[in-house]
Amino acid sequence: MAIRDDTDFTAEFDALRALSARVGGDPLLVQAAGGNTSIKRDGTLWIKASGTWLANALSDDIFVPVAMTPLLDCVEKDDPAAEKAQSFVIAAENPSGLRPSIETTVHSAMPQRIVVHVHCVDTIAVAVRREAEAILEQRLKGMNWAFVPYARPGLPLAHAIRKRLRPGIDVLVLGNHGLVVAAETVADAAALLERVCARLGQPRREAPPADEKALKDLAAGSGYRLPQMAEAHTVATDGQSCRIAAGGSLYPDHVIFLGPGSVVAGEGETAADIAAAAKAAGLPEPASILFPGKGVVMREDASAGAEALARCLADVTARMGEDARPRYLSEEENAELLDWDAEKYRQMLDSRAAAGRT
Numbered sequence: 001m002a003i004r005d006d007t008d009f010t011a012e013f014d015a016l017r018a019l020s021a022r023v024g025g026d027p028l029l030v031q032a033a034g035g036n037t038s039i040k041r042d043g044t045l046w047i048k049a050s051g052t053w054l055a056n057a058l059s060d061d062i063f064v065p066v067a068m069t070p071l072l073d074c075v076e077k078d079d080p081a082a083e084k085a086q087s088f089v090i091a092a093e094n095p096s097g098l099r100p101s102i103e104t105t106v107h108s109a110m111p112q113r114i115v116v117h118v119h120c121v122d123t124i125a126v127a128v129r130r131e132a133e134a135i136l137e138q139r140l141k142g143m144n145w146a147f148v149p150y151a152r153p154g155l156p157l158a159h160a161i162r163k164r165l166r167p168g169i170d171v172l173v174l175g176n177h178g179l180v181v182a183a184e185t186v187a188d189a190a191a192l193l194e195r196v197c198a199r200l201g202q203p204r205r206e207a208p209p210a211d212e213k214a215l216k217d218l219a220a221g222s223g224y225r226l227p228q229m230a231e232a233h234t235v236a237t238d239g240q241s242c243r244i245a246a247g248g249s250l251y252p253d254h255v256i257f258l259g260p261g262s263v264v265a266g267e268g269e270t271a272a273d274i275a276a277a278a279k280a281a282g283l284p285e286p287a288s289i290l291f292p293g294k295g296v297v298m299r300e301d302a303s304a305g306a307e308a309l310a311r312c313l314a315d316v317t318a319r320m321g322e323d324a325r326p327r328y329l330s331e332e333e334n335a336e337l338l339d340w341d342a343e344k345y346r347q348m349l350d351s352r353a354a355a356g357r358t
C-alpha cells in the first residue's frame with residue numbers, strides 16, 4: 001500500500017500498533033521493554049519510546065516522533081546528541097513527554113518506511129556464535145541480509161550498521177543482539193519477519209524439569225524465590241545450557257536486567273551464602289542464581305524485566321548445541337552497558353572467582 005494521505009498513514013500506523021502488540025506478546029521474539037518498531041513519514045520517524053513495552057502498543061501511547069534530518073546529521077558527525085535522540089523529539093506532537101529508544105539510530109539508518117527490531121531467541125542463538133556469519137550464509141541464502149558485528153546500542157551500533165548497509169538490504173542480524181527487518185508496508189515487514197524467523201528457527205533442546213523442593217531449601221532464609229516463568233529453569237537443569245551461561249554475558253539486555261554474566265552456585269552453596277559473599281564484596285546481590293541440575297532462583301525484588309530476561313537466557317542457550325562457540329561480551333563491553341568503569345567490573349569478576357564461582 002502506498003501512503004498517499006492521512007487516512008492511509010493512520011491505517012498503517014494502526015497496523016504497526018497491532019503488529020507491535022503481537023510481536024511484543026511473544027516471549028520468543030521480544031522480552032520486557034526490549035525490541036522496537038517504527039514508521040517514517042515526511043521526515044518524521046515515529047519510534048517506540050524508551051522503557052515502554054511493545055506488548056502494550058494497543059493500550060498505551062508508546063510512540064514518540066523524532067525529526068530525522070538533524071538526527072542523521074548528528075550520526076554523520078558522531079555527535080553524542082544522536083545517542084539519546086532526545087533533542088530531535090517533535091515536542092508539539094509528544095504530549096506524553098516520551099523519550100526515544102536508544103535504538104532510534106538503528107531505525108533511522110534503514111531507508112524503508114517500516115522497521116521492526118526484535119530480540120528473537122532463534123536469531124540470538126545464532127548471533128552470539130563465533131561462526132554466526134557462516135551459518136547465516138546458509139540459512140538466509142537468497143535474502144537481502146547483512147551481519148553487523150556487535151557494537152553497543154546507540155552511536156557505535158549506528159556506525160556499525162552504516163558500514164555494512166548496501167542498497168536493497170532489508171534484513172540485519174545484529175551480532176550478540178538480535179534482528180532487524182524493514183519494508184515499505186507493515187504487511188510486508190510482518191511477512192519478512194516471519195520468513196526470517198522460520199529460516200533461523202531451531203528446536204529447543206529437551207531439558208530435565210526443575211527440582212523445586214531442592215530450590216526452595218537452597219533459598220531458605222535468603223531473599224530469593226522461584227522464577228515466575230518455569231521455562232527459566234532449563235538454563236540450569238540442562239548441562240550444556242549451564243556451561244554456556246557460566247561463560248559470560250551474551251547480549252546487552254541480559255547485562256542490563258540481570259547484571260553481567262550468570263552466577264552459578266558451587267556444590268553445597270546456598271542462595272544465602274552467595275548473597276552474603278556479594279554483600280561482603282560491596283556488590284549488589286545477583287538478580288538470579290543458577291543451581292546446576294536443579295534450576296534457577298530470582299532475587300525477591302526481581303523486576304518483570306529481570307524475569308523475562310531470565311527466561312530468555314534459557315530459551316537462547318537451549319538452542320545452542322555442543323558445536324556452538326559462543327562469542328561473549330568482553331569486560332569492556334559489559335562495563336560500558338552498565339556505565340561501570342572497567343575496574344568495578346574486574347572487581348566483580350575477582351570476587352566471584354575468589355568465591356569459587358564463574
Ligand SMILES: [Zn+2]
Pocket residue numbers: 034035103117118119177178
Ligand atoms: Zn535491541
